[in-house]
Amino acid sequence: MIDELKKIKEEMQNLGIRKILVELPEGLKYYIKDIKEIFEGFDMEFSGENVYGSCDSCQECHVDAIIHIGHSAIPNMPLLKKTYFLEYFKNIQKYPDSNILRKKGCIKIGLFASVQYVNELNKLKEYFENEKFTVFIGIGDSRLKYPGQLLGCNFSSYDNIRSVDCNVVLTDGIFHPLGLSLYSGKKTFSLNPYSGELIEINNESFVRKRYALMERAMKCRNFGIIVSRKIGQSRNFIASKLRDMAIKGGKGGDIILMDEINSYKLENLPYDCFINTACPRVSIDDQENFKKIVLTVTEASYVLNGKIPERYFMDTIFYVDGSR
Ligand code: SF4
Structure with missing residues (x-):
């Protein structure tokens, strides 16, 4: 993230941007000190609001540009300001016991993730394919940036892979898999990226x-x-x-x-x-x-x-x- 911030700083200097707003979700606010050091010399403001998604970006704020950290851009969202979206990706720590899916009759599976884990989906696909599953990662509508991505308000990555038997959602919360289970009407499992635990959602x-x-x-x-x-x-x-x-x-x-x-x-x-x-x-x-x-x-x-x-x-x- 630090390297990306340095690149953004360089671009801002070239564009003559002076006043910036930095938006961070609660879990990343501890980065404020580091960001302040990188952007020394800029006129900076930090958002003290709860920033739940890139939908929360303060486009009416009186700054030249915004750095929004922790969420991907929503491609079809109108922007009034030059805005840099900086994702914060995390890695999967433990792969699941795929027999749990087999026992539930899942042969064709759809893979999904909240944005922090979308970069792990291809590796996870490979893992399940080696375990003899047929695996799909769907492409969503223009509110979603990445294949397989889910938002708490958008599950359209499922729309073109409706023939799957089951869904697996790589995420550390419950809302995305719960939403997908209701949206798809299919058996849906949350996959905890740290423990590898697969839990079937009961809605x-x-x-x-x-x-x-x-x-x-x-x-x-x-x-x-x-x-x-x-x-x-x-x-x-x-x-x-x-x-x-x-x-x-x-x-x-x-x-x-x-x-x-x-x-x-x-x-x-x-x-x-x-x-x-x-x-x-x-x-x-x-x-x-x-x-x-x-x-x-x-x-x-x-x-x-x-x-x-x-x-x-x-x-x-x-x-x-x-x-x-
Ligand atoms: S669920 Fe949708 S509207 Fe709600 S914070 Fe996430 S992106 Fe924004």
Whole structure:
């Protein structure tokens, strides 16, 4: 990373860039001191916000350029500033026991990873092929930079490898495999890159909770429809449609602009239910902290239509306002 930062510095000097903003996720903020040393002489600002993805980049900030560390670029996201995306790749430490997959009837497998591990996918493919599996790595839509990459809001790397028996997701969290299991309807395993542990995802209790929430939301009269001010999460075009649906159905609906979504802000707003058109993970990961119901876009469309389907669908983001 240090070498890449030095190259960026050189380019910035050639371009006459003076004032820069550095965005780092929580786990990499300890690099601030090193980055400051490398960019000595520049007018620097560091983001103190939680930076969850490149969708969080502060493109309206008053700087000449942005260095965004830890996430890959979202290719179809509109950018207002010269922005350098610097990925932070990690290596797989231990390969899994492939018999676990064989016993579950997985012969053709799809491989996926969160961005930190996408550079390991080809090695992992080779490993499984040596173990006599047929392995696919799919290419996603224009919100994804790398083959096999998943975002918590985009699983389109699965779209052109739908014939697989099972999915394996190389990641250290649970959200990406959970989302893919619901998106694909296939057996999905998370593969821990450190321990090599393969865990089959069981999404039943998650789905039960979301159905219970949708049932309760059927009684809501007045919806606050949240639109993110973050450039890579902003979906005004969807929020307007949902507001129209609410009003047509005899309910209230207002569009609420927000940066960070938290319980305190929601409590003070005069709505009995919220629809979150920003990062779908917020509705899902944070619902237990919210005192009010916060639906995803797909959940809201069912509730406003008055019909909840038998299969649960994740909210996914393909485009945002101004997508190229
Ligand atoms: S919208 Fe959420 S899930 Fe999607 S890239 Fe941004 S932080 Fe990740």
